[in-house]
Amino acid sequence: xxxxxNPLKQRLKEADPLYGLWLSLGSENAAEALxxxxxDWLCIDMEHAPNDxxxxxxxxxxxxxxxxxxEPVVRVPAKDPWLVKRVLxxxxxxxxxxxxESADEAAHAVRLTQYQNSDSPExxxxxxxxxRAAAFGMRRDYVMSANAQIATIVQIESARALENVEAIAATxxxxxxxxxxxxxxxxxxxxxxxxHPEVLAAIARIVDAAQRAGVATGIFxxxxxxxxxxxxxxxxxxxxxxxxxxxxxxxxxxxxxVRS
Numbered sequence: 001x002x003x004x005x006n007p008l009k010q011r012l013k014e015a016d017p018l019y020g021l022w023l024s025l026g027s028e029n030a031a032e033a034l035x036x037x038x039x040d041w042l043c044i045d046m047e048h049a050p051n052d053x054x055x056x057x058x059x060x061x062x063x064x065x066x067x068x069x070x071e072p073v074v075r076v077p078a079k080d081p082w083l084v085k086r087v088l089x090x091x092x093x094x095x096x097x098x099x100x101e102s103a104d105e106a107a108h109a110v111r112l113t114q115y116q117n118s119d120s121p122e123x124x125x126x127x128x129x130x131x132r133a134a135a136f137g138m139r140r141d142y143v144m145s146a147n148a149q150i151a152t153i154v155q156i157e158s159a160r161a162l163e164n165v166e167a168i169a170a171t172x173x174x175x176x177x178x179x180x181x182x183x184x185x186x187x188x189x190x191x192x193x194x195x196h197p198e199v200l201a202a203i204a205r206i207v208d209a210a211q212r213a214g215v216a217t218g219i220f221x222x223x224x225x226x227x228x229x230x231x232x233x234x235x236x237x238x239x240x241x242x243x244x245x246x247x248x249x250x251x252x253x254x255x256x257x258v259r260s
Contacts, residue, residue: 004142006093008041008071009151012175012216017231020073022220022242024049028062030243035066042070043239046087047077047098053086057132060091073153079105081124084112089131093149096178100154103167110173113150120147151175153218153237157183162202169213176237177210178218179203207234 011018020041023031026049034042044051044059051059056074063072074087075096084095097109114123127143134142152173156165157180169177181194181203190196203219210217211234218237221227222245227238 004139004145004149006071006149006151007069008073008094009149009175011040012151012237013214015236017236017238018216019227020237020239021246022239023059024242024244025247026050026055027243028055028058031059032062032065034243035063035068035070037070038068039070039240041073041094041237043073043075043096044092045075046083047075053083053090056087056092057090060132064091079109079112081112081126085126088113088125088146088150089128089133091133094151094153096153096155098155098180099157099161099183100168101158101161102164103171106154106168106171106174109154110152110171113152114147114173115143117147123147153178155180156206158187159184160187162188162205165206165209166213169209169215174215176216176218177206178237179206179220181220204233 018040020043021034021039023042023044031042042063044056046056060072063070071094072092073094073096074092075098076083076087079097087095095113100106100109111122111124113125114120115125115127116123129143130137153176154168154174155178156162161168168174184202185191185194185196185199188198188202190199193199207217216236217234219230219235220239221230222241224240227240230238
């Protein structure tokens with residue numbers, strides 16, 4: 001029986017950029033199809049997409065069915081213990097928490113992913129053996145190895161988070177700071193203007209804080225050109241837009257071409 005590991009957690013420590021895609025359609029078929037595309041990771045979104053814990057489980061199975069190394073990431077909608085517990089029990093190993101604004105909030109998010117033991121005495125995750133993550137009880141080594149597998153990504157999306165970004169980045173257990181450019185620009189008073197100089201300065205500060213803390217920085221890119229720019233700026237965890245965006249972009253372009 002192979003050891004239980006999360007390759008993405010290790011790869012977040014390396015220099016090579018990791019490219020992913022947002023799954024916003026709530027479709028297990030789309031998730032499985034896109035798992036064949038070769039992305040390093042795929043983010044199942046529970047915050048702004050119609051996904052509940054059952055939908056997440058279905059998409060985790062669909063991504064696994066491709067038998068390719070696309071690691072599923074689940075963005076939970078809030079720091080609710082019961083919800084994080086369900087997602088972890090379903091088999092997610094990488095969790096993204098939105099709108100983390102302080103080191104205390106970051107530490108709490110990490111605690112939600114951890115079983116209580118000697119290494120994590122303040123862990124808050126409830127223990128259940130017969131869950132999908134543990135092969136429904138057949139992987140008896142799961143409980144003992146789970147804490148080391150979980151990767152925690154926290155989103156920096158507000159002016160308050162920016163003020164505390166150095167402390168957030170230094171929080172033990174945080175593996176990546178992920179910037180939400182749209183929310184960050186709105187919080188800084190520049191709604192819809194993610195290229196405003198103040199927003200760009202904020203993004204540079206976040207990247208610097210993450211690098212000094214030895215954690216990765218992630219961001220959502222609207223297209224491949226933007227993704228390359230973010231890569232050159234030091235980002236290592238880059239979302240290449242979303243499934244629904246590529247669907248509309250390709251179909252609209254094809255329709256315009258055939259009508260011209």
